[in-house]
Amino acid sequence: MRLVIKGGRIIDPRNGLDTVGDLLVEDGVIAWCGQHLPDAMALDGDVVFDASGLIVAPGLIDMHVHLREPGFEYKETIESGGRAAAAGGFTAVVPMPNTNPATDNRAMVEFVARRARETSPVRVWPTVAATRGNENELMSEIADAKEAGAVAVTDDAFPLQSAELTRRVMEYCATFDLPLLTHCEDKTMTRGGVMNEGLVSTLMGLKGMPRAAEEIQVARNIRLAELTGCRLHILHISTARSIELVREAKRRGVSVTCETCPQYFTLTDESALGYDTMVKCSPPVRTAEDVDAVRAGLADGTIDAIATDHAPHAAHEKECEFQAAAFGMVGLETALGLVLTRLVHAGVIGLADAIRKMTVAPASILGIPGGHLSVQSPADITIIDPDERWTVDPEAFQSRARNTPFAGWELRGRAVATIVGGQIVHGDLVRAPRGRVRA
Numbered sequence: 068m069r070l071v072i073k074g075g076r077i078i079d080p081r082n083g084l085d086t087v088g089d090l091l092v093e094d095g096v097i098a099w100c101g102q103h104l105p106d107a108m109a110l111d112g113d114v115v116f117d118a119s120g121l122i123v124a125p126g127l128i129d130m131h132v133h134l135r136e137p138g139f140e141y142k143e144t145i146e147s148g149g150r151a152a153a154a155g156g157f158t159a160v161v162p163m164p165n166t167n168p169a170t171d172n173r174a175m176v177e178f179v180a181r182r183a184r185e186t187s188p189v190r191v192w193p194t195v196a197a198t199r200g201n202e203n204e205l206m207s208e209i210a211d212a213k214e215a216g217a218v219a220v221t222d223d224a225f226p227l228q229s230a231e232l233t234r235r236v237m238e239y240c241a242t243f244d245l246p247l248l249t250h251c252e253d254k255t256m257t258r259g260g261v262m263n264e265g266l267v268s269t270l271m272g273l274k275g276m277p278r279a280a281e282e283i284q285v286a287r288n289i290r291l292a293e294l295t296g297c298r299l300h301i302l303h304i305s306t307a308r309s310i311e312l313v314r315e316a317k318r319r320g321v322s323v324t325c326e327t328c329p330q331y332f333t334l335t336d337e338s339a340l341g342y343d344t345m346v347k348c349s350p351p352v353r354t355a356e357d358v359d360a361v362r363a364g365l366a367d368g369t370i371d372a373i374a375t376d377h378a379p380h381a382a383h384e385k386e387c388e389f390q391a392a393a394f395g396m397v398g399l400e401t402a403l404g405l406v407l408t409r410l411v412h413a414g415v416i417g418l419a420d421a422i423r424k425m426t427v428a429p430a431s432i433l434g435i436p437g438g439h440l441s442v443q444s445p446a447d448i449t450i451i452d453p454d455e456r457w458t459v460d461p462e463a464f465q466s467r468a469r470n471t472p473f474a475g476w477e478l479r480g481r482a483v484a485t486i487v488g489g490q491i492v493h494g495d496l497v498r499a500p501r502g503r504v505r506a
């Protein structure tokens with residue numbers, strides 16, 4: 068099948084493209100992208116989608132999600148998470164390895180990759196845990212895991228506490244040319260903590276997690292990356308000082324990148340004032356000053372990428388007292404709307420920059436294919452209506468989970484279609500708001 072996407076605004080930051088034009092998909096790859104497709108190249112029987120008024124972007128890549136399989140299929144599966152990703156405009160996701168059993172060896176990486184091939188509508192790039200069983204003691208089989216397809220090593224959810232162990236993991240990462248994705252948290256400072264430490268946690272009578280617990284590990288991991296030559300990527304950065312540390316390290320030429328998530332440029336700890344467990348996540352949402360710093364870090368390029376930390380939980384894990392509730396929120400189906408509403412329409416960053424942080428930036432940090440619309444590359448494409456107004460309804464999620472603090476929020480902008488390898492995995496192009504198909 069040939070699919071012609073006509074007259075959309077094509078934005079491809081990697082190729083410096085921002086133009087109204089056409090895109091032709093043939094046999095799963097991009098056969099034409101840019102100016103008006105010459106009439107002589109159009110064939111009878113082409114499916115033509117009128118994308119005027121819409122954005123045609125490289126398929127979005129979420130470099131930080133939790134798909135919960137194996138071990139926690141009651142929260143999410145690779146299939147349901149893949150459907151949620153497609154619905155949110157993502158064509159590829161990178162699941163974290165804190166499954167049960169942990170994704171910490173060749174067989175487990177192969178399992179995740181196989182389940183993804185069998186069940187997920189989007190691409191899934193597995194990662195491997197930094198330590199066996201996420202136990203912070205023995206290193207995982209990093210070389211084996213890479214051979215099996217792992218694209219990164221990560222300690223997400225089980226942050227490496229020992230500097231010595233972190234150094235050894237980084238040396239292996241450098242040797243095998245894998246990035247290390249670190250969740251920065253000194254657990255000795257956050258034990259029992261359930262939200263940001265500050266005035267609001269005091270008012271609410273809840274134990275706080277100080278910003279310093281994150282910043283100390285950001286500083287330490289940057290220093291260890293300098294020592295080892297490891298490519299360091301900091302997951303879900305959330306504080307003003309953490310961002311300043313990364314900014315300063317980049318200036319010195321350290322190989323460090325970082326990401327943030329929509330909650331950290333959208334919510335503050337005051338969002339927890341009603342003891343809403345949906346707001347509870349780790350790191351916790353911080354203060355207005357930190358939110359401003361996250362926005363500034365996105366604008367000046369200190370923050371390279373936007374991910375979701377999509378963290379599905381069952382209803383009973385959130386419908387309980389704040390202290391007992393699970394950490395995390397789902398994000399795949401709200402991320403693009405929040406980025407467009409809170410960053411692009413709000414004038415914090417431009418549209419092309421937002422797309423860069425959700426496509427080519429994660430692809431280049433991880434060294435994975437995708438993230439651009441080059442001719443002859445796989446047709447992974449997201450078609451976006453930047454102006455569609457919609458209300459977040461968790462009941463309509465494709466995810467198995469409903470834990471979002473954004474229920475009822477009105478957002479502006481969403482994915483109207485998601486195409487993976489030339490296959491439409493989300494969106495009804497026939498009835499897309501401003502598009503139409505003719506045969």
Ligand SMILES: [Zn+2]
Binds near residue numbers: 131223
């Ligand atoms: Zn995570």
